[in-house]
Amino acid sequence: MTMENTSQARFRLPFWRRLMDWAPTGTGIIFGYSVLFILYFPIVMLMLLSFSGDPLTGIPGDWTITWYEDVIFADIAQRDGEAYGSNFRVGDPLLLSIMLACITAVACVIAVLIVGPILPRIKWRGPFLVGFLMPLMIPGIIGGVGLFMWYRLVIDVKMGIWSLVLAHFVWAFPFALLAMLVVASRFDIRLMEAAKDLGAKPWQRFWQIEMPLLKPGIYAAGFFGFLLSFNELPFSIFMRAGQDTLPLYLWIQSGAHNTTVPLIYAMSTIITVGSIGLTFLAIKLAFGGGQKNDVRQ
């Protein structure tokens, strides 16, 4: 038997040899698809159930959009003081969450613009970086309790919208910073020197050179700020003080009334689709036409 194994070999390898060659790749493929299945099956099921007549059975079918109507009209009806079949009211939490997410996104962009471009250039960046990114490793619940104690007992911040904003910022900032650092660490500081040499004043250098080149990082930071705030639950539990964010509201509703569960399915589907849409938009804004920026000189 020949050991020849090149493409020009006339002989087909015996079956067991081909199996052995293929085994690592095959295992990887099977494992990969399993993970994808475990990840996406519940989400797909949830979407299907949100269009199903009797979602609580767990079997999709009997297609309807009645739950979506309920999500919208239950709130509108109750707002007008009318009685409705369900007391599910998603309007206020949704507005609150969108507002929080927007404020967090803006705060992240500003903070990251201040810190991001400087951090890769300073001498002791290691400790700073660890310090900034530490919150990533602290579980949300512990962070929430900590912030709660800090705000309530030490600096006496009134719990409410602003405590939520602060908490969401603390939570989202490290991610936003990471996104910015990916871009900022590749930013060639010598371009700023060249601009200065050509006569650009500091604000011209910032707007005409630094900002356009850091644009992907800015978009990414805003996007992370928005999405992480919008989906945040553990910190919100401690910081809410009467304010229900959307995830918080859904969480409470899912534990409380069986009748609202189908509405949660519908709402979750809307949020998922919205998030995916936003993600694509952000990627397009950040990297669409970004090909012109990845010049290696």
Added chain:
Amino acid sequence: MTLDSNTAPSTDHSEVLSIQHATHQFGSLVAVDDVSITARRGEFLTLLGESGSGKTTLLRLIAGLERPTRIGGISIEGRDVTLVPASRRNCTTVFQHYALFPHMSVGQNIEYGLRVRGVSISERRERAMEALNLVRLPDKYDRRVHQLSGGERQRISLARALVTRPAILLLDEPLGALDEKLRVEMQVELLDLHQKLGITFIYVTHSQEEALTMSDRIILMRRGKIVQEGPPTDLFDRPGNRFVADFMGVENLLAGTLEAVTGERASVRVGDYRMSGIWSGGEAPAAGTQVCLAVRAERVRLGKAGGGGPEDGVNRLPCKSGITIYKGKYIDRTLDTDVGPLTARIWDRDADLAEFASVWWRADDCAVTRMAGEGG
């Protein structure tokens, strides 16, 4: 008014740049050590030196990209710019790494210096086209930077620096990243531009060959200090000390003891031999000082056996043949002598290399110079 309105040769040889006692430190490292230089209008001045000699730092001090630790003063076109930021100095830099803005087109890159000065769009475009013509890339206005080759990028960078009509153009090893053939082409083009525009060029390089080809005047630097300055022929033929000779590519450097300096001529004892050459070390030191005899390989010739006694104006050494190195255009032959190995450059390929027993060179073809520079 066009870019090359002040067509050379300019009769105005006034001082366009003057730096007095500039010192620059990075932490404890002294990059530029109490250096003073001047440049005339329209001069091609080269700052030559190995890496770490402080030449680039000096250039950045002129540009204003580096703030000197201590300085007596710096003026451009007679105006004191010691405290003026880089953005308001009438000089621009061509960087070795091009530093083109990747998010702008070629045209936008070139126009940038005009844009920040508030020049109108139509005039910007006109002057950018003019600059593009100057660097012979007239049809690249709308290109993206990443579509250009290295040589084209360097030309765009040159056009970008020239478009604002600076009094001084600073070039920081602009050809360092280009391949050999392109480098030679660009040398010619730079010289051409220099002649056409009459702008003062201050050119930083580590290549003595580049410096010799292009400069009106060379300033050779080492460890933050000026070792020697003068026209290329001075540095090439009259090195002020052993370091200069070595840096300028003199292959044969012999250590000896100075016997006497009479007029131009110095006589030196090298081993058991008495030799003579042109004294190049400035003010002559006392007899008995250790000096260096420098002779280029192309000046060393091979003699037939015997050789005879010392003739007037000729230095002669008996030798044995060493290895031969083929260099294409010529052959470098290493020769073992009593005072160490010497290299002779042989251009004639048909020369009979077997029949020799001595080497010789004319005293006028070799320099006698100091072992070390003052303080160095």
